[in-house]
Amino acid sequence: MPKVLRNSILVEAFSLDTEGFASFLEELAGKGVGEFFATRRPGYTHVVIDGEVVQIAVAPFTLVFPPETSDRAREAAEKHGLQYYVNHKDSWLEYAPVNASSLASILRSLLSIRDHGVLKISDWHVTVSRPGPACEKLVAVNQVYTSLGGLVGHHDFSDPVVKEAVEAGRMGRCTPVIIALRPGGAEPVVQACFEEREMVVKAPGPGECPGFWRIIHWLLMDVSTGPPD
Incomplete structure (x- = not known):
């Protein structure tokens, strides 16, 4: 260490x-x-x-x-x-x-593509697109290299709404990392495809998902550092 x-x-x-x-x-x-x-x-x-x-x-x-x-x-x-x-x-x-x-440049690029775009960071491709789901709260259900729990908070994985959103997000080739909670439902807003080194970000509308972009910029810093030795 x-x-x-x-x-x-x-x-x-x-x-x-x-x-x-x-x-x-x-x-x-x-x-x-x-x-x-x-x-x-x-x-x-x-x-x-x-x-x-x-x-x-x-x-x-x-x-x-x-x-x-x-x-x-x-x-x-x-x-x-x-x-x-x-x-x-x-x-x-x-x-x-x-x-x-380098990280400052990445974040400036993120600020310029909040509606739609692709960032190349280290060996990852990060795709940002709208519209993301409406939401009241974001929770971490996975991580890339560094735990997001302190930034987002974790959720009770026994909650049927959370379990359903996580399982639905795993039906494709990507793993849910962040999900959005809303009354009566939940949906992945950040998914990571680890083998392909791709991240898919569904950007919310104005006023939705408080703290969303702050979480994204920490995720981008995380992938920019690469995997642990």
Whole structure:
């Protein structure tokens, strides 16, 4: 498991929408931060809060900046109003490298194809199309490389509505990753075809599926890092 060095900065960027996250990445790249890391599994580390050393849980998709880029990462995080922590001592977290400028470019492309289009990311093809289903809530029923539970939340798989949507989504060659819940039903809105490295995204209409695009941009970061070693 990779080491996270003392004085590394851990940034929680979960509050940013796609535009805000792209801007944050562009600022990092402009400051000369070419690469950082994103955690893939939950973990723990020690940080200093209000003068005391405390242990905190580290969620998947937390951004990790090593000591040599920590000052620049801190400046960018503060500008964007993001929570960050200074790692108090060496720790071990599972993470993957992320290229700041490349991911920013991917997110800018995503912003330009919200009605229909295809993105090529690493060895994946991501197809975005409308119309997606109406929905009130999104839930994760699978993952690509990194768990989405902390971003979306999980659901009771014994719920007949959820089970039916998951099974229906598996009838083709793709596996449901995110489903949309609505009164009396559910439908996959993100499906991954792992053998073909394809992802199908059904974009909702305006005002539907709160937080949809924020979840999508984390998924795109996930596939851009590639599978775990």
